[in-house]
Amino acid sequence: MLYPSPPLTTVDQKVLVDIEAMRQGLRHQIQANPAKWTLGLRKYLTADTIAASNSIEGFRVSTIDVQDLMDGEKDVEVSDENREETLAYQRMMTYVQTLHDVTDFVYSKGLLNALHWMLQGHRHAQRKPAGQWRSGPVYVTDPRDASIAAYTAPPADEVAGLMGELVDWLNSDDGSHPLVRAALAHLHLVSIHPWADGNGRMSRSLQTLLIAREGVLAPEFSSIEAWLGRPGNTWEYYKELQRRGATYRPDQDVSSWIRFNLTAYHQQAQTVRGRMDRSAAVWRSLLSFAGRAGLEERVLSALHDVAVIGRVRRSHYEQAEGLTLQQAQRDLRDLVAAGLLAPVGRTRARYYTEGPSFPEPVLEVARTPMTLSEPYQDAVG
Template sequence: MLYPTPPRTPADDRVLAEIDVMRQALRHQIQTTPSKWTAGLRKFLTADAVAASNSIEGFKVSTIDVEDLIDGERDVEVSEENRDETLAYERMMAYIQTLHDAQDFSYSKGLFNALHWMLQGHRHTARRPAGQWRRGPVYVTDARDPSIAAYTAPDVDTVPALMKELVDWLDTDDDAHPLVRAAMAHLHLVSIHPWADGNGRMSRSLQTLMIAREGVLAPEFSSIEAWLGRPGNTWEYYRELAGRGPTYVPDQDVASWIRFNLTAYHQQAQTVQGRLDRSGRVWGALSEFAAATGLDERVVTALHDVAMAGRVRRSRYEEAEGLSLQQAQRDLRDLTTAQVLVPVGRTRARYYTAGPRFPQPALDLAGTPMTLRDPYSG
């Protein structure tokens, strides 16, 4: 038995309507924004989701380091374990992103276990198999005392039937809002806990896949994993899951879970919109700076990365602008000579940060924080 989808309240309907309006507006803005601006945002949002979802499980890699790892950079100062977990999750998410418009798509045991292998295959052992249902009990331990089980997953013998029920539910249309269905799918999967490890990330990625399959926004703009990874929100996330009880009791009201997820959708949409707007203003300020100082317009791409992310690597600038190695090196060398950029590190590990003559207005715009609104408070 799965959790029944709770009826929505008038407040839920109001929040959902606001989310729908924001996502449609964001879709239109993305479609009409120059691809140079949105390409970097897409990469950032993917890296931010990977970094956040992994951080919930204790793997700490900054968003900018995740971006570098995705780009294939080898000289990134992270542990081997964090590198492996980051690249595994990114590969799985990259595949999920390709499924957003697959015409013959369907959910299945095979899909779930293939995704799990992408995520956990590097950790596969006979005792904790990847890509297969678990072979024994599994517990979520209390963060304060690992000798206490905060949650005990359903008996191993019930997992195949529960997962079949979930697959059937996923492949059956109903009249629930797609965002509500995605939230319920997350709860179903994380509660069944069908694998020995990786259940949280699999559940969050399933939610991302379902939102992306809805078709309103590209997958990079659909995930709430970055929102869930913020420290205060992570605590609320665990508290909300704990509120379901220490064992699997699906015959209960989960309205608070829906409200929690609708808040996440709403505030993540606010965040993405804010970053897109800020990115555009920063680009405009840097374009003015380049024109006023006689710089080639193409260097704005490198300067924009520095303003928004804190640094840029030669390889990223080279790829973004379609330059040769020599052209990219020359541009960055000239910017360094002009004290617009400052190099950090040597050879392959080198990156560039803002120098003393980097335009301060662009940095001020990039560093201006935004205020998030609680959709249920007004």
């Protein structure tokens, strides 16, 4: 038995309408901007998703370091464990993102176990096998006291049946909104806890997969994993899961879980829209500055990354602009000589931040924080 899909209240429906309006607006905004620029934003948002979801499980790598690892950088100062977890999550998420338009796609136990192997294969062991249902009990411990089980998952001999029921539900259409179904898929999977490890990330990734299959907006613009990874939101996420009780009780109302997810969708859409607006404003300011300073337009991508993200590496700039190694080195050297960039670190691990002559108005635009609204307060206000 799975949790029943709860009816939406009038306020829920109003929030959902607002979310859809923002997502459609983002879709048009993405289509209206240069592919090179949106590709960079997509990569950053994917890195943010990976960093945030891993941080919930205790693997802490900054978004910018995740992006460097995704670019193939070797000299990133992270532990071997965090590097492995980051690259494993990237491989799985890359595959999830490619499934958005597969015409004969179906959910299956095999698919879910294969995704789990991508995520946990490097940790495969007899006691915690990857890509296979667990053979014993599993507990989620209280974050404040590891000796207390905050949640005990269903017995191992029930997992195969419950996962079969989940797969059937995933391949059906109960008429619920796709974003609501994605939120429920997350809750179903994390409650069944079918694997010995990696259940939280798999559940959040399944939600992202359903969003990708919806096809309205690329999943990196809609995934709520980055939102869930913010410390305050992570705490609320745990609290919301704990509302379900200490054992699996699927015969309960999960309306509060849906409201929690609708809030997450709404605020993540606000965040992405704000980042796009800010990035576009930075680009326009840099175009104006480049015209006055006589800079080649291609160097704007390096300056843009420094303003918006905080730094740029030679390899990233080289890939973004399709340059040779020598061209990229020369451009960055010239930007350092002009005082626009400042090098940090030794040769192989070097990256660049803003130099003393970097235009201050551009940095002011880039670093002005945004304000997020509370969708349920606005809906009833």
